[in-house]
Amino acid sequence: MTEVEYESRGVPLEDYQLTRRDHRNQKQIEAPNRWGEERAKEARAREQADPEITRRKHEAFRQAWELLQKFKKPEHEIMRWRVRLYCGHITETRRHREVATPTTHSPYSMRCPECEKDPSMIVAYEPIGLAAEPPPPPPKAAPPPPPPTRNPTRAQLERRIAALEEENRHLRSQEAAEDQDF
Numbered sequence: 001m002t003e004v005e006y007e008s009r010g011v012p013l014e015d016y017q018l019t020r021r022d023h024r025n026q027k028q029i030e031a032p033n034r035w036g037e038e039r040a041k042e043a044r045a046r047e048q049a050d051p052e053i054t055r056r057k058h059e060a061f062r063q064a065w066e067l068l069q070k071f072k073k074p075e076h077e078i079m080r081w082r083v084r085l086y087c088g089h090i091t092e093t094r095r096h097r098e099v100a101t102p103t104t105h106s107p108y109s110m111r112c113p114e115c116e117k118d119p120s121m122i123v124a125y126e127p128i129g130l131a132a133e134p135p136p137p138p139p140k141a142a143p144p145p146p147p148p149t150r151n152p153t154r155a156q157l158e159r160r161i162a163a164l165e166e167e168n169r170h171l172r173s174q175e176a177a178e179d180q181d182f
């Protein structure tokens, strides 16, 4: 399984000063629908900059994401995160273990279980640990038996002996020839 280096942002349990970015992001996701009919055309042209569209996209994404979470994952694949929300409450959330922060590929806001502010931005976070210990790896399979040593067949042995005898005879006749030279 992929090793993930979990990241933190701020220290949720310590005093946290909301940044200008936090305020801006929170405002963007809770922007009320204030675009009238006649302004819709205008708004479309500025779609990228429209906070309402951003809010709706975020909301649609969050709903789809929450649906997806209903497909139960094994607990050991779940990372628990301590999060501080925009409203100042500290709570816990869960993400798949392969994401390095609770705001990667997932909504960066949630419904606060304390004050019920919805949505409330995640402004600081730190990993707590996996929801369950990973199961032990399956026992290793026994190593394959060594290939059987092949005993030479009788015919192979006979051929080998014949070859050795032939070599000997050759050597002996050479020695005899050399002896005669002296």
Ligand SMILES: [Zn+2]
Pocket (backbone or CB within 6 Å): 085, 087, 088, 089, 112, 113, 114, 115, 116, 117, 120
């Ligand atoms: Zn709250």
